[in-house]
Amino acid sequence: MKVTINDIAKAANVSKSTVSKVLNDAPSIPDSTKRKIREIMKELNYIPSSLATHLAKQRCFNIGLLIDLSRKNDFLNHFFYDIIGGVESTIGPLNYELTISNIHTMGQEHFMNRLVLNKKVDGLIMDNSILTKEIAAQLNDLSFPFVSLGEMPGVENIHEVDIDSRLGGKMLTDHLFAQGYKRIAFIGGETNEPIFMNRMTGYTASLEEHGVAIDQRLIKPSYVNATIGSQLVLELLELEEAPDAVVCMNNAIAFGVLRALRERRIQVPKEMGVATFDNYPLAPYTTPALTAMHMDTFELGVAAGEMLMDRINDERRSQRHRLIVPALLERESTKRIL
Amino acid sequence: MKVTINDIAKAANVSKSTVSKVLNDAPSIPDSTKRKIREIMKELNYIPSSLATHLAKQRCFNIGLLIDLSRKNDFLNHFFYDIIGGVESTIGPLNYELTISNIHTMGQEHFMNRLVLNKKVDGLIMDNSILTKEIAAQLNDLSFPFVSLGEMPGVENIHEVDIDSRLGGKMLTDHLFAQGYKRIAFIGGETNEPIFMNRMTGYTASLEEHGVAIDQRLIKPSYVNATIGSQLVLELLELEEAPDAVVCMNNAIAFGVLRALRERRIQVPKEMGVATFDNYPLAPYTTPALTAMHMDTFELGVAAGEMLMDRINDERRSQRHRLIVPALLERESTKRIL
DNA sequence: ACAGTTTAGGAAACCGGTTTCTTAAACTCA
């Protein structure tokens, strides 16, 4: 049968309190006793039941990651998977498990009951597309630890991690200027999404810094996929003053851009520079290989995990905001200078 | 303070047994009583503690997905994320949560203690790259429910789901023959991986069925990435009897192949047909768009989740093997016939 | 009206740990 703490207590001729204290490495138990009891645990193949521990400690050593698994854009799968990996890599070694929940199957209202109030997780990492001001307030009222994936502008009293999109936009555009491009466009992204606004703000900041006026005709927000990327770059080529470089909102857009330019026999990077946000696994394998701003989603997951664990263990000391610095991966598609 | 079952019992003037029976919708409680007690629960905002339920029921309503999150090949992220989505979509509605564990942080030996023996999950879905004969035997000894993601040939007494790779290989090759290609090569995949062997077996089965002798020079196993894809297709072009079509082990290989062919000015699909396993989100956006055998990893996750839940609920009745049928997505890269 | 059967609901043990409080024994030091 299953070995319980009582069996160990009997075998060791001590009380279960003592055994429990050994399990928790309590200082009041001398090393000699600890050794002896641990010996017996090993002999009897004792494994404490986490079910019982959870109830007694009122903690389940699970942290939840609440995302929208049913998104239509599978292009993002890659990045969410990286986030999962990042979170797991920080909490796993601390003996916490990672519970993935889908806001879609939960329903906006029920996740509160199912995950938070009945204690199925000790803390929550939530995508900012799900988190609202109201939910944040509720969680704070319960002093339930949570971290937002992505900034929540205008929401008070929140722990959040993000990748510095603004900085990314700035660096990417700066890089194009450094390569000698003069007239730089920005393609893709939906205006209601903060991530677009931030990336775009970085782009405009760079233009300003280089004394270039912002030309709205060069900014082409849109839903993001390759077909649209192709279409939008063709529209840009129609302008009387066509751009000589484009910043793409993501790799799907960039693929479309490269394809359209190839069909038009416009040489990249010579006649047109192409730079993109995100570094999809295929980005190095396009022709020419795409210069990409690597938004490290694995590190984002790591940061979220760390922040949440800090918050769970010591609310006061924990950091509240953290921005991951993106990295420029310079490849062929912007190599105008040789 | 937190409302417990005792508070409800007191408020309703019944015993906690009765309240518990209401929670579990026991038939011995008349509807009138149920209604009355549920009313009170609602008023007091009672949410049962899952921590307590878990201990009492000896079940945690968590199922584990054990994979290798630290794989080096990020090309696979996409598919693993889909599997996660598939599993979640079946178990979520049944009020089970999904715990993702990384075999890498667990260690091969410790996952047994940490996940199985101490009851952190009620069942396990494991990638077949992790599962061994020995582990399967151990789990079976404990009669612990588990399902293998991917077939485990030669292992007795196992529940397994897979995508029919052999059938996929057959269908893809048949399709190329149907389009009028005569000499078909197979590029990529490592010979020690069952998935390669199965896909390749489907390919050879098609050749045989079409009365075409198998030419080992046309089978190019290898590590899979775009660079290698380019390289291998160029090697094939060197043959005195070069192939007129290639089956690619995955999209990365196919990208490399398309790139090399473009550089060599070999027209696809006219001079060379290109078909690939897997349907990466960018596959429709290559030039020409890639014909792909869609190996539906979301459905694989669904199947695994269903099988595991069946096994947890009724060991005897549950199915033991299930193969997902792949789907051909016919696009430009094999469209020789107009 | 009475024996036999349902029905509704309660008492208490249980799941397997943790924690608080207490105490006897051992240890300190003047």
Place this chain on the structure above:
DNA sequence: TGAGTTTAAGAAACCGGTTTCCTAAACTGT
């Protein structure tokens, strides 16, 4: 050596549900 302190470990309550067994009341049918 004796009062004061520290140390080691146990008893019992606790975490919050579930389950088994039992009983009193109500309901059958003759």
